[in-house]
Amino acid sequence: MYYTNIYYKQINNNEMNTDSKNIIKLEDERDKKILNFNDFQKQNIKFDISKLQEAYRQIIQTKKFDDGGGISHFGAICLTRIPGDPESVKGHKARGLYWTKPNTSGKEVSRDVKIDEAAYSEFVPDFENTYFKEIFDIISKKYKLGRVRILLKEPRSTLSWHRDPEPRLHIPIFTNPGCLMVIENVAKHMPADGSVWITNNTKYHNAFNGGEENRIHLVACVLDYKFN
Ligand SMILES: [Fe+2]
Numbered sequence: 698m699y700y701t702n703i704y705y706k707q708i709n710n711n712e713m714n715t716d717s718k719n720i721i722k723l724e725d726e727r728d729k730k731i732l733n734f735n736d737f738q739k740q741n742i743k744f745d746i747s748k749l750q751e752a753y754r755q756i757i758q759t760k761k762f763d764d765g766g767g768i769s770h771f772g773a774i775c776l777t778r779i780p781g782d783p784e785s786v787k788g789h790k791a792r793g794l795y796w797t798k799p800n801t802s803g804k805e806v807s808r809d810v811k812i813d814e815a816a817y818s819e820f821v822p823d824f825e826n827t828y829f830k831e832i833f834d835i836i837s838k839k840y841k842l843g844r845v846r847i848l849l850k851e852p853r854s855t856l857s858w859h860r861d862p863e864p865r866l867h868i869p870i871f872t873n874p875g876c877l878m879v880i881e882n883v884a885k886h887m888p889a890d891g892s893v894w895i896t897n898n899t900k901y902h903n904a905f906n907g908g909e910e911n912r913i914h915l916v917a918c919v920l921d922y923k924f925n
Pocket of ligand 1: 861
């Protein structure tokens with residue numbers, strides 16, 4: 698577990714040549730609490746990471762990541778679609794509605810298009826002979842899912858600071874220690890070991906890849922998961 702959130706303490710050590718009166722105390726009652734990872738919930742289910750990585754290598758031979766309508770540092774391959782509708786996995790529909798606070802005003806705005814997540818019930822036929830189909834069959838029985846996507850986060854890239862309409866299920870496929878997801882003021886690395894996580898994306902969050910290789914996650918929208 699990574700304790701990445703630091704609160705600032707007044708330094709009382711006289712050996713340090715620091716005038717403590719010049720340090721502004723940033724700690725407050727909220728930050729003094731023990732870190733709470735409740736917005737990252739590891740699920741009681743595990744998949745075979747070697748098979749996951751192999752399935753990814755298999756699909757990447759024939760499919761390219763969609764850039765969500767020309768968005769830098771965004772890449773998605775949809776594993777589910779609206780039945781019989783190949784257009785439902787392209788461009789803005791590979792990305793979808795979110796809210797962000799893009800400038801100094803701090804005012805929230807919405808971006809991109811609303812998605813009818815529940816309509817994405819068909820597994821894309823091109824990927825039926827991969828391990829992703831087995832995974833889909835299992836998780837779609839356990840949770841009510843919307844779109845299921847393979848998401849790419851390139852090295853030295855970040856998302857916007859944003860919130861989504863619903864939680865997300867994550868299965869990391871390739872990652873590195875510099876990949877962190879941040880939800881409000883709590884950061885967490887999710888290892889690629891076959892584990893399944895559900896993250897509270899209805900709160901403001903971000904994800905970045907500070908490594909030198911691509912971060913690849915299977916990410917599904919979860920329509921029936923309630924965080925307490
Ligand atoms: Fe998000």
